[in-house]
Amino acid sequence: MLNFNYSVPTKILFGKHKIDLLAENIKEYGSKVLLVYGGGSIKRNGIYDTIIDIFAENNISSWELGGVKPNPRIASVKEGIKICKKQEIDLILAVGGGSTIDCAKVIGAGFYHSGDPWEIVTDSRKIEDSLPIATVLTLAATGSEMNAGAVITNLETQEKLGTGHPSMAPKFSILDPTYTFTVPEKQTAAGTADIMSHIFEVYFSKTKGAYVQNRMAESLLKTAINYGTKALAEPENYEARANLMWTASLAINGLLSSGKETEWSVHAMEHELSAFYDITHGIGLAILTPYWMEYALNDNTLDKFVEYGVNVWGIDADKDKYKIAQTAIEKTREYFSSLGIPTKLSEVGIEAEKLEKMAEQATRRGELGNFKPLSKEDVLNIYQKAL
């Protein structure tokens, strides 16, 4: 186990009707709020009206930044910063999924940055502080509600980059599983894949002796697998939505990664797909993952895949090791497919001609990952197999 520092300051308010605690928690930071949200689903399902009523009843003034897109754009961030400066905002409330939250976080940090906000995306060391962030989560996926990271897209430069700073961690997050009852099938599937990918990125690691982290990772994988299927079959199954929601937060708040070398190469590969083609992040991850696994499987990594196959998929430990590993990878592929996710990049509009450019972009900071380091050629190879 490696040394680590662990700190998760976000207060989680989990369950039905926790929105009732919104006003009192906001008021710890002030009464002028920037409300950040996405494409309008919160207006259709009533969450928007509930929040506006709470604001009115509690003398909370609010300004709005709506229309935040999946793969949130730096343009939205700039718009948000402008409002925060003009209105002297006390707290930024993101209502939505990871894109909305990530946008709010970079608005918060951008508020304190004197230069172009894209600078704090390309170099997180330039972040000094953030306005207080809070969230009302409506999608179980990115885990952004309980960590200090954010991913922002620059359409002009075709870049999608991660950044982060402790000050960007939400002060509090309201997680009401009923808010995800109306999430469309495709987003439930993509969210489940995203959760699983976050776990894979830290589970598949060369670090020895991180037993407790590995067992917890398997617990969360089993939960996502079990309830991803259930949530698709019964969108209003509270147990399924609650388990997915809490698992999404725990998957990427440091609990599984602390003490381990981590990978993040599938995410880096996927970010290029989203930057070039604006596809749904979780879909890209689900397509790439089994191909990455096949590519990463070798004599050095075999034991980890066996651990995965036996502990997550319940494959008989007495079988041949490569057989176990390959079966585990096949089960992963079949699982994503069972959620209705395509298995090929070509099915989501990715074209052969851009693969090389994307592979180059994905590795511009150097090789990806540690468990199985990937050069530009490796990435291109995986893209081609996945095409």
Next chain:
Amino acid sequence: MLNFNYSVPTKILFGKHKIDLLAENIKEYGSKVLLVYGGGSIKRNGIYDTIIDIFAENNISSWELGGVKPNPRIASVKEGIKICKKQEIDLILAVGGGSTIDCAKVIGAGFYHSGDPWEIVTDSRKIEDSLPIATVLTLAATGSEMNAGAVITNLETQEKLGTGHPSMAPKFSILDPTYTFTVPEKQTAAGTADIMSHIFEVYFSKTKGAYVQNRMAESLLKTAINYGTKALAEPENYEARANLMWTASLAINGLLSSGKETEWSVHAMEHELSAFYDITHGIGLAILTPYWMEYALNDNTLDKFVEYGVNVWGIDADKDKYKIAQTAIEKTREYFSSLGIPTKLSEVGIEAEKLEKMAEQATRRGELGNFKPLSKEDVLNIYQKAL
């Protein structure tokens, strides 16, 4: 899954040489420290000298409260409060295990309480604030380093009671597994039993649908079982000590209990043993646990015991349910015994004549637990079987 609020503000600094971060973390709160420690093991193993050197090099002034006993006494708390008031202490640094940390916490809260500090032990609602607490952990057991609770003993009234307040959660805790290399066998065994008991108290619950919490609990149980044995066999095995240490903290910081109804009846029963006989907490828990399990097993609780047997002990799920449950309980008993822990209360000096009085005390606030509610007669029955 039940509604919950989750907040773990303690910053964890985990691994070898993390003591190097002590001074800078203290200085966020001031430079006048009350150093709280126990019977002197930190003087024998050098941790005390290291800390005193760090204080000297960083202009940190310190006062000392040494000699804090296992099952820490309200008398020590009072002594600590006096020093804090007289010296205008900025931060209380507990160096030791749970007893030392618990004592520090109640000193911190007692500092702000105008009445007798025993009042804030018997009624936590009277706690308003606490001086900042920090810890350097030297024993993997109670998890007090990462939560807001404390247990204090009053020898005069023969009471051992739990209390707590968010302000009592340590600001930071230094967890260096090498500091536990010199923990004696008995304490390693008792610590492992304590960790497992904390998990049992929240795992055995009637709450339905808390799947992710249950799978995480099983992960932590498997870790404790695996590495308790290893740490006894090889006291300087870093992997074993690291896994035990981090598991101890995660077992009782809200991660496993959030969203569930919890039990805590074995702890309540054990507290009377410690209050009357001053025995080691983890030993008392290990003796009582299998008897509690046998007493709690019935048609209503059977499925939970089957889950435990199959998922933690790997018992064949196709066997008869009662057979699985009984085997799991027997394996639990055998495991504690394999750690060198006695299996009978009489072996640690408990006498038949006080059982009734202890059963009465244990249930003076009403029945214990929810999974299997225990009346005074039930508690007496379990004590008698365990005698």
